[in-house]
Amino acid sequence: MSLNILKQAFQFTLVATTLLLSGGAQAGSLVLYSAQHEQSVNLLTHDFETLTGITVKVRSGEGPELAAQLLAEGHASPADVYFTENSPELMLLEEKGLFARLSGATLAAVPARYNSPEGVWVGVLARENVLAYDTRMIKPAQLPASLFDLARPTWKGKIAIAPADGDFLPLVSAVLAVKGEPATLAWLEGLRANAQIFDDDEGVVAAVNRGAVATGIINNYYWARLHKQLGDSGTHSALHHFGQGDIGALINVSGAGVLKSSHNPDAAQKLVAYLVSSRAQMLLAKSRVDFEYPLHPGIRPDPVLKPFDQLAPPSLTMRQLGDDSQAARLLRQAGLL
Amino acid sequence: MGLATASARRWRPTSRIPLGLMTLSLCVALLVLAPMAWTVAQAASFGLRQGGQLLLRPLVGELAENTLLIVCAATAICAVLGTSAAWFVERTRLPGRRLWALFAAVPLAVPPFISSYAWVSFSPALQDFGGALLVVCCAYYPLIYLPVAAALRGMDPGLEEAARSLGLAPGACFRRVVLPQLRPALLGGMLLVALSVLTEFGAFALLRFRTFTTEIYAEYRAGFDGSGAALLACVLMLLCVICVLLEFRVRGRARYDRLDRGARRAAMRYELGWLKWPVLGGFALLALATLGVPLGMTAYWLFQQGDAATAPVMVSASQLLSACGASLELGLSGAVLTTAMAFPLGLLLIRHPGRLSRIFERVAYLGQGVPGIVIALAVISLAIRAIQPLYQSTLLLLLTYAVLFLPLALVGVRSALVQVERRLEHAARSLGLNSWQTLWRVTLPLVAPGIGAAAAMVFLSVTTELTATLLLAPIGTQTLATEVWADTSTLAFADAAPFAAILIAISLFATWLLMSLYGKSAIPGVAHAGHDHG
Numbered sequence: 001m002s003l004n005i006l007k008q009a010f011q012f013t014l015v016a017t018t019l020l021l022s023g024g025a026q027a028g029s030l031v032l033y034s035a036q037h038e039q040s041v042n043l044l045t046h047d048f049e050t051l052t053g054i055t056v057k058v059r060s061g062e063g064p065e066l067a068a069q070l071l072a073e074g075h076a077s078p079a080d081v082y083f084t085e086n087s088p089e090l091m092l093l094e095e096k097g098l099f100a101r102l103s104g105a106t107l108a109a110v111p112a113r114y115n116s117p118e119g120v121w122v123g124v125l126a127r128e129n130v131l132a133y134d135t136r137m138i139k140p141a142q143l144p145a146s147l148f149d150l151a152r153p154t155w156k157g158k159i160a161i162a163p164a165d166g167d168f169l170p171l172v173s174a175v176l177a178v179k180g181e182p183a184t185l186a187w188l189e190g191l192r193a194n195a196q197i198f199d200d201d202e203g204v205v206a207a208v209n210r211g212a213v214a215t216g217i218i219n220n221y222y223w224a225r226l227h228k229q230l231g232d233s234g235t236h237s238a239l240h241h242f243g244q245g246d247i248g249a250l251i252n253v254s255g256a257g258v259l260k261s262s263h264n265p266d267a268a269q270k271l272v273a274y275l276v277s278s279r280a281q282m283l284l285a286k287s288r289v290d291f292e293y294p295l296h297p298g299i300r301p302d303p304v305l306k307p308f309d310q311l312a313p314p315s316l317t318m319r320q321l322g323d324d325s326q327a328a329r330l331l332r333q334a335g336l337l
Numbered sequence: 338m339g340l341a342t343a344s345a346r347r348w349r350p351t352s353r354i355p356l357g358l359m360t361l362s363l364c365v366a367l368l369v370l371a372p373m374a375w376t377v378a379q380a381a382s383f384g385l386r387q388g389g390q391l392l393l394r395p396l397v398g399e400l401a402e403n404t405l406l407i408v409c410a411a412t413a414i415c416a417v418l419g420t421s422a423a424w425f426v427e428r429t430r431l432p433g434r435r436l437w438a439l440f441a442a443v444p445l446a447v448p449p450f451i452s453s454y455a456w457v458s459f460s461p462a463l464q465d466f467g468g469a470l471l472v473v474c475c476a477y478y479p480l481i482y483l484p485v486a487a488a489l490r491g492m493d494p495g496l497e498e499a500a501r502s503l504g505l506a507p508g509a510c511f512r513r514v515v516l517p518q519l520r521p522a523l524l525g526g527m528l529l530v531a532l533s534v535l536t537e538f539g540a541f542a543l544l545r546f547r548t549f550t551t552e553i554y555a556e557y558r559a560g561f562d563g564s565g566a567a568l569l570a571c572v573l574m575l576l577c578v579i580c581v582l583l584e585f586r587v588r589g590r591a592r593y594d595r596l597d598r599g600a601r602r603a604a605m606r607y608e609l610g611w612l613k614w615p616v617l618g619g620f621a622l623l624a625l626a627t628l629g630v631p632l633g634m635t636a637y638w639l640f641q642q643g644d645a646a647t648a649p650v651m652v653s654a655s656q657l658l659s660a661c662g663a664s665l666e667l668g669l670s671g672a673v674l675t676t677a678m679a680f681p682l683g684l685l686l687i688r689h690p691g692r693l694s695r696i697f698e699r700v701a702y703l704g705q706g707v708p709g710i711v712i713a714l715a716v717i718s719l720a721i722r723a724i725q726p727l728y729q730s731t732l733l734l735l736l737t738y739a740v741l742f743l744p745l746a747l748v749g750v751r752s753a754l755v756q757v758e759r760r761l762e763h764a765a766r767s768l769g770l771n772s773w774q775t776l777w778r779v780t781l782p783l784v785a786p787g788i789g790a791a792a793a794m795v796f797l798s799v800t801t802e803l804t805a806t807l808l809l810a811p812i813g814t815q816t817l818a819t820e821v822w823a824d825t826s827t828l829a830f831a832d833a834a835p836f837a838a839i840l841i842a843i844s845l846f847a848t849w850l851l852m853s854l855y856g857k858s859a860i861p862g863v864a865h866a867g868h869d870h871g
Contacts, residue, residue: 031812038823057813060823062558072721078729078812164555192395199555202827203464203545210461228751229828328559334393 018188029055030267033070035063035084035166036125036254037221040290047283048274054267056246063089063166064324070098070259078158080262081271083124086170087253090121095323099257104169108127109276110295114253121257124275125284125292128220128311129171129250131240132205137214143240147175148327149246150217151190160207160216161191162198163336167219167252174250177320181330188334197336202226209237219252224291243312251313354689355772361681366700368678369740372715373574373694373707379567379718391568396552400569404548404576407466410532411473415530418474419481421621424511425616427489429607435652435778437620441482444627446848448801449476450539451837452627454821455634457543458830469546473534475627480533481526488522489515494604507607519585528584535577536708539803542824549573550710557714570711581706586697635841638834652832656815661839664800664816667731671738671799673859675746678739679791683750698747705744712740717808734809741805742798746791753787754780790851797847801840 034041038060045056048063061069063084069078070093084090093099107119114123131150132317133143138158150159162168176184196213198204204216205226210323220239227235242248256275258268274280285301293301293308301308331337391397419441425431426438453472456463463471492515495773500514510591516523538550549569556566577632676712682701686694704712716737720728727733757780765775781788803818810819817840824833 037827057831065558069721072718073728076725076728079431144366164552164559166559167558199542199545199551200548206461206828207464212464226828274870331559332391332394332396332565337396337556337565 015183028053028264028267029057030080030264030271031078032056032058032271033066033079033082034058034060035066035089037290040284040287040292041083043283043287043289044275044280045084047280048271051269051274051279052267054270055212056271057176064169064255064328065166071096075261077259077261079259080264080268081256081258083254083256083275084166085127085252085254086166086324087123087255087318088170088173088322088327089166090116090255090257091318091321092323092325093257094118094120098259098261100260100262100265100268102258102272106273106276107270109273113317114255114295115318116255116257117281118319121255122272122276123253123295124281125254125277126251126295126308127254127292128166128306128313129252130220130223130239131215131219131248132208132223132237132241133215133240134208134211134213134237136211136236140238140240143215144247145242147171147217148187150194150215151187153193155215157194157196158214159191159195160198160204160213161336162200162204163331165200167201167329168217169324169327170252170321171217171247171250172330173322173324174247174314174316176326176330177316177322178247178314181326186324188330188336192335193249205237209235215240217248220305221291224302226290228288228305230319236293236309239306241306241311245312245314247314249311249313250316251311253295253318354685354693358681358685358689362685362694362697365678365682365743366697369700369704369743370738372712372719372737372740373703375715375719376567376570376574376711379564379715380532380571381563383568388568392572397569397572400547400549400552401572403466403546404535404573407469407546407548408531409471410470411477411534412527412531414470414474414477415481416523416527416586418478419526420485420519420625422446422478422620423482423486423489424515425620427486428604429609429613429616431609431613431616431620433617437624438486440620440624440628441486442479443845443848444475445479446797446844447476447628447631447760447841448539448803448818448844449473449537450543450818450825451635451791451821451841452476452631453540453543454825454830454833454837455631457825458638459630459634463546466546469541470546471626472540472544473537476540477533478627480529481523484522484526485519487602488519492518492563492604498605516729525584525587528580528587532577532580532584532706535573535580536706536710538708538710539822540861543822543825549576550708553708553710553714559701566714570708574707574711575828576705577706577708581703585702632841635834635837638831639838641834652835656820657835657839660815660817660836663810663814664818664840664843667734667738667806668796668800670731671735671742672796674735675739675742675795675799676750676788676792679750680788682743683747683754686751687754701747702744704740704742709741709802710808713737713805713808716740728810729809731811731814734805734811737805737809738795738799738802741802742795745798746795749787749794750784753784753791756787757783782788790854793847793851797844797851800847801844 004210032045034043041060043057045058049055059066059079061088063109066082066084067089070082072078073079082090082093094116099116101120102122106122110123114126115121131143144155149155172184172188175187179187196207198207201222203216205218205222207213208216209226209230223237223239256272258265258272262268276296278296278299281296281299284290284292285299288302291302291305293305328337380388422437422441426434426441449472452475456468456472496518497510497514500510505513512663536550537548538554541548542551544553549572553569553573556569657767682697686698716733720733761783762775762779765779766772770778801818803822806816807819807822810816817836820836821833821840824830824836
């Protein structure tokens with residue numbers, strides 16, 4: 001019986017030793033805080049590791065969650081690089097002075113309008129806001145011309161949204177930047193009256209596809225992925241692109257930056273430079289895993305996507321779109337959060 | 338020899354609490370209280386007016402409605418299902434009773450988020466209220482079945498026989514004689530179900546049904562500060578604490594009721610006649626829903642080709658192995674730490690009963706009523722602000738497990754300590770061993786089997802735990818549970834299957850081992866384990 005105790009004591013020591021050993025950082029390794037989809041990030045980090053020999057440890061989470069975490073951690077953060085799906089989180093960290101400057105070559109790899117105004121983060125991928133609709137429940141002619149129409153009483157019960165998803169906040173910020181606070185609040189209150197609420201875009205697109213609701217606001221990515229999973233026979237939905245500069249056609253820019261507090265800044269710069277290199281962007285474009293627009297010029301996106309130059313997004317700079325700081329407050333005020 | 342008699346003369350048994358024991362117990366109690374206190378403090382940072390505004394917003398009303406609706410519906414359905422299943426197994430000549438009894442207990446070994454994965458991959462139409470209700474009822478009705486079946490077995494059959502011989506029909510006899518005796522077990526079980534549903538997170542999140550727990554997580558993901566989440570957490574904690582306090586009362590009474598059990602004699606069993614066919618059908622359906630679908634769907638997806646577009650990571654042998662290793666390692670070290678922490682507390686409760694130890698006991702059991710999601714979020718923000726070196730470490734995750742599963746370990750440790758013959762310890766002391774030597778050479782060997790059972794229970798709960806693991810696992814650590822979660826939340830059902838299958842296998846095996854090593858008495862322990870799977 002005392003053997004049992006000995007065993008327990010042994011396990012305890014074992015655990016303690018592992019803890020001590022795993023505490024120290026290895027040379028040539030990076031910690032990446034990533035809000036991008038794990039399958040894309042895995043493709044990229046594996047390729048980067050074979051290319052450079054630098055190992056990348058990934059912490060995955062939702063964009064705003066990781067940004068909040070980085071803010072709270074401050075200089076003690078273990079993170080070297082932050083890679084997220086939407087620019088407002090990057091703008092927030094830029095304003096708080098958490099990012100280091102990126103090299104000119106990295107910034108020059110993508111068109112300047114998708115980069116940080118201060119040159120501290122770089123746009124990597126883009127995705128389009130769209131309206132997914134159930135082709136059995138609604139005809140293309142009945143679809144709204146503008147995102148604002150969805151707040152009208154005629155759309156009651158016919159729309160699904162995911163206000164807690166990191167992709168919805170930039171849409172609110174965009175409406176706020178263009179229309180001002182009273183109009184944004186009125187729009188959100190209209191949505192609240194009309195919409196079924198889901199936790200994330202995956203939930204919205206799945207609900208639309210199974211006929212639980214007629215339409216849903218999502219990023220095009222999620223529909224493409226569901227379509228890939230279910231095939232043509234299982235897909236009962238299609239995408240409606242808001243056009244002509246409507247806010248609904250907002251393009252979300254996914255980007256990355258190097259933290260000032262990085263323990264391995266050279267390797268971190270290398271990783272961010274790799275993300276916008278034609279090798280990495282080609283890898284994603286051909287992967288059939290990632291359905292986003294590569295921002296590196298001349299790389300064709302997955303053929304299931306509407307060509308990038310045919311999109312008609314509203315003209316908003318990254319600075320105008322802002323840091324989402326007001327979006328959560330407005331969502332709460334409207335009763336959506 | 339002379340030395341021994343000298344120290345024997347000096348040593349007398351006393352009732353004073355040793356300083357070391359007191360300090361250790363106090364540390365454990367403070368550890369349990371810290372995350373709750375932090376949550377309340379964070380919520381309080383809002384101030385009365387702003388906090389009130391936030392609490393009275395429409396969303397909170399909706400969440401309260403959703404949460405209370407599913408708690409009440411699930412508790413009622415589980416009560417009916419569990420009680421009738423127990424009655425048919427214990428009081429009728431139903432064919433295959435032993436098998437049905439086993440089938441009614443085993444669902445507790447299947448974590449609710451796994452059955453929710455199975456159902457949602459069976460049909461996406463099962464999302465929302467209907468699906469959520471189905472999953473929690475399937476997962477938690479054994480929490481009623483087990484105590485009610487035990488109460489039926491322990492009842493004095495004479496009362497029923499007297500009632501029947503005085504002309505009461507079987508239905509009236511059940512209502513007027515059996516049911517009142519079942520009340521403590523039934524009420525206790527119902528409160529456990531209510532508490533489990535209140536704190537459930539994983540199953541609801543995967544079924545996209547919004548309750549307080551899922552919304553707390555959403556607030557955390559979308560918000561730039563944790564205070565909004567803390568405010569919702571306080572509301573949820575209040576509901577849970579009400580359940581826990583009610584359960585204390587009921588449990589206290591239940592123990593009292595069982596004192597006058599009298600001589601045991603097998604109760605009479607009813608002949609079902611043609612009725613046995615629909616009843617058998619019902620049991621088969623129940624087994625199909627609670628075990629058939631989770632196991633069947635997992636097996637089905639095992640043989641489907643995964644799709645690279647939805648899978649976070651393509652499944653590989655090395656990944657399976659590392660997830661397995663992480664789950665087992667966390668389970669083992671969590672079990673050791675939690676049991677080690679429960680030990681001083683158990684010692685204090687048994688050896689020094691009194692007001693002080695009762696307070697410690699209540700504090701330890703509080704962890705049972707606080708949802709894993711609340712504790713995990715509090716631990717994260719506490720670690721960032723106050724204990725940086727522990728931040729994102731395995732030790733922090735293990736400490737969180739300890740807070741969550743201390744009640745479980747304490748039950749086992751206490752029942753082991755109760756059986757220790759104190760005179761053996763006194764003899765050891767009088768022969769010259771000091772208190773630590775006595776503990777090491779006499780007490781610990783005596784309680785080792787019981788402690789082993791407690792540790793095994795914690796191991797089982799930790800390996801199937803999702804919420805805290807998801808939020809607190811150090812960078813790069815993926816367990817079986819978090820892999821199932823990552824795959825299912827992106828609808829990559831085929832890729833989740835191998836992880837889910839291994840998790841179910843570990844859980845079933847550990848449960849079987851526990852039951853065969855420690856007999857039926859281990860099962861009520863399993864009932865408590867059901868608590869914080871989500």
